[in-house]
Amino acid sequence: DMLLNNVELMWCKVGENAGTKYGSEEKEWSVDCICSDKQSSDWVKAKHATKERTNDDGKKFIKLTKNCIKRDGNPAQTIKVIDKHGNDVDPLIVGNGSKANVQYTTFEWDMAGRSGVKAILTALQITDLVEYSGNGTTEFEIEEQPEVALETQDEVF
Numbered sequence: 001d002m003l004l005n006n007v008e009l010m011w012c013k014v015g016e017n018a019g020t021k022y023g024s025e026e027k028e029w030s031v032d033c034i035c036s037d038k039q040s041s042d043w044v045k046a047k048h049a050t051k052e053r054t055n056d057d058g059k060k061f062i063k064l065t066k067n068c069i070k071r072d073g074n075p076a077q078t079i080k081v082i083d084k085h086g087n088d089v090d091p092l093i094v095g096n097g098s099k100a101n102v103q104y105t106t107f108e109w110d111m112a113g114r115s116g117v118k119a120i121l122t123a124l125q126i127t128d129l130v131e132y133s134g135n136g137t138t139e140f141e142i143e144e145q146p147e148v149a150l151e152t153q154d155e156v157f
Helices: 037-045
Strands: 002-013 027-034 060-067 080-083 099-111 114-128
Touching: 002 060, 002 114, 027 099, 027 114, 037 060
Parallel strands: 080 114
Antiparallel strands: 002 027, 002 099, 027 060, 060 114, 099 114
């Protein structure tokens, strides 16, 4: 397995929040890794992508994915997410801006005269967690609702 070290994560969908593939219903795990210019050009040289990608902020990034379902129809091995000490991290709390080392595996492909080396996301080691807390919380102040007593006080037994 290979590593993409010290990248910044964006749009980390590596748990129950897996997305769907572009133009398809198939589920996939994915993460965008904001990387150095060298990492980006090396990625293309290694044939993991046909061209370099730049996000809206003009930063180079590498998108890594893995299908949730294998070709034979069975569920794929989930993406392992750990911290510096090897402890499991809940993939749903990994927010944009988290720093990580990203592990991937590769396989060569050849189809209709085109070829490349597909990189498949296998694990994330979060080195600096920026916690995502967007699980249904809002900016509104929520007041506690007073508990309604089931029986009224003036009932006589």
